[in-house]
Amino acid sequence: MSRHRGLQLESHKAQPFEQPLLVAPPPRVATMALDQGSGEEAEAVVEPGHSVRVGTVIALGRGAAAGLHSPVSGIVRDIGLRPTVRGTGRCIVIESDGHDEREAGMAPLDWRAKDSTALLECIGAAGVAGLGGAAFPTAAKLELARSTGAELLLLNGAECEPWICCDDALLREQSAAVVLGAQVMLAACGARHCIIAVEDDKPQAIASLESALSSAGDARLEVTVLPAVFPLGAEGPLVAAVTGREVPHDGLPPQVGVVCQNVGTAAAVARLVCEGLPVVSRIVTVTGSGILRPANVQAHIGTPLADLVAACGGYLGSQHTLIAGGSLTGRALTSDAVPVTKGLNCLLVATPADLPARGAEMPCIRCGDCAGVCPAGLLPQQLHVAAQADDAAALTRFGLAACIECGCCDYVCPSAIPLTARFRAARERQQLRERERRRATDARARHERHQRRLHEQAAAERQAFDEARRRARDVDQTGD
C-alpha cells in the first residue's frame, strides 16, 4: 500500500502500444468547438464564407478560453450548435479544400533571444492550452506563476487514470520536444527548476525522457518517478506528492511556489518554437474493448471522433459506450460526430465488460471506505448526507469546494452510491443559487435607484409648478 491516498487500479494501458503512434489524416470537415474544454467560449472572429489556411486565427481567447486556429485550409461553412464533448456547444465548421496550405508568416521562434513577456505573448497567440484536459490558457497560467514568483515548474506526465496513455505515447516518441518545451516555459515563467513527474508504470517513457535530458544537458531539469496511484495526476495531489506542500483547496499551485503544466502542453510549446505552428493537433488515446485496434492517434483538433475510430480499424461488436476521458472521470458521449478538442485526451469505446454494472444504490452503511480513499482528505459520507438535504452550510463545512471529482469514493462504495455525481449536482445547485442571488442584488440596487429618481423627478416637477404659480400670482398683482 502506498502512502498516497487513492486507488491502485488495473491500468488497461498496454493495448494501444501494440501499434505505433498513428497519424490521422486531416479531416474533410473540421468542427472547432469554441469551448475547447475549459467551460468558456472563445470569441469567433471569422464568418461563414471566409477562407482560412492552416494556422489562421478563427477565434480569440478570452477569460478561461484560449484562442483557436484553423487546422486545415478551406472555407468557413457555418458557426452554430453542434454536438461536443460537453453536450452541445457553438462550433466553427470549416470545410477543407485538401491543400493544407499554411498561413503566411509562421516561422521558427528564436526563443533564447526573447524575454519572458514576449515569450508569454507568443504562447498566448498560438492558442496553447492545458492539453491534460482542462484546456486553460497556458500563457495565463505562466503569467500568474511569473507574477507570484513560483520557483518550480512541475510537468505532469503522471497520467494516473486507467485507459489513458496519450502522454506515455508522447514521452516515448517526442521526449526531446517535451524537454525543449520545458526550457521555453522556464524562460517564460521565470521558474528556477523543472521537475517532470512520471508514474512508475511507464518505464519506456522514463528511459526516453532520461536520454533526452542527458542530451539536453540542462541541470535545471529532472525526472521524478511516482507510484502509479489514482488520482496522483490531479494537480493538488501531484504537487503534494512531489513537493510535500499542500495547495489550499480554494487556492492555486503558485501559492505554494509551483506551476503545473502537462507534458503535452510542453510539446505544443516546442512545436511553436520549432515550426511556428499554433496548436492544431494533439495525441488522443483511442482504446477500449469496443475498438478493433486500440492506438494512440495524432489527430487534428476538430476531427470527428468517428474518423479516429476508423483510423483504428473501426468498432468491434455493437454494444459500446463512448466516453471522453478515462473510465473514472470521463464524460459519456452521445455520438461519434463529436470533434477532437484541445482538452480531449482519450476516447474510450467501452463494452459492458469494461464498465461492470454497479448494481442498485443502497443506503449508506457508514463504513468509511470513501473517507479512506479520498485524495482531498474529505468525508464523502458526511458530504453525501449534506448533499441529499441540500444543506448549503453543511456542504461548505464539509468542504465541497475541495472535492476534485475524481470518483474514488464511488469506486469503493459498497452501497454503489453515485457520490461524485451527487457532489457535482450539489455544486451546480450552489452555483445556480449564487447566480440568482447576484441577480437579485443587482435588481434591488437598480430598483432603489429607480425609486430615488422617480422621487427626485416628482419633487422637481412640484417645485417647477409652484414656481410657475408664484410667478403667475406676481404678474397678476403687478397687473392690478
Add this chain to the structure above:
Amino acid sequence: MSGTTLLPAIGMAATLAGVLGAVLAWVAARLPADPDSLVEKIDALLPQTQCGQCRYPGCRPYAAAIASGAADIDRCPPGGDSTARALAALLDRRPRPVDPQYGVTKPRLVAVIDEDRCIGCALCLPACPVDAIVGAPRLMHTVIESQCTGCELCLPPCPVDCITMAPPGTRSSMSDEASVAA
C-alpha cells in the same frame, strides 16, 4: 419526603423565576429587536422581481409588511415554495405553499419588445421597476435581457401590445449567464 423540606425549595425556585422574569421583561423593553434588520433579512430572501403580485409596491414594502405581521409569507409567486420555506425558517413559522390567489410560480421569463411594432411612446420606461428598458420618446425601445426581472409590469402600459414574455436567451445571441457573470 415531608412537605416542610419541599416548601423552601419551591419558594426559592418561585422567587428566582420571578426575579429573572422581571429582568428579562426589563431587557426586552429597553432593547427592542431592531425592526429594520429583520426587514433587511426578509428582503434578502425575496427574489427582487419587484412585480407587486403580493399587492405591495415592491419587495421591500412586502418585507416590511411581513416583519410587522401585516402580511403572511405565502404571497411571493416568483420566489415560489423555496422562498416561502426560507422565510418560514427565518421567522420560525410553519412553512406553507404560495397562495395561488397571488399568482402561480413559473420559470423566469423576460420581456421582449417586438421592435417592428414599437411606436416609441416611452410609456413602458417608467413602468419598469429596475430600469431595464432602453429607449426615448419616438425612438425604438429594447429590453436589456440580463437585467429584466420578468415582473410583467411593462405589459399593461403598452398601447400597441408589442411586449411579450419569452424564456431568456431566445432573442439575443448573448447568453444571459455570460452577461450576468460579467
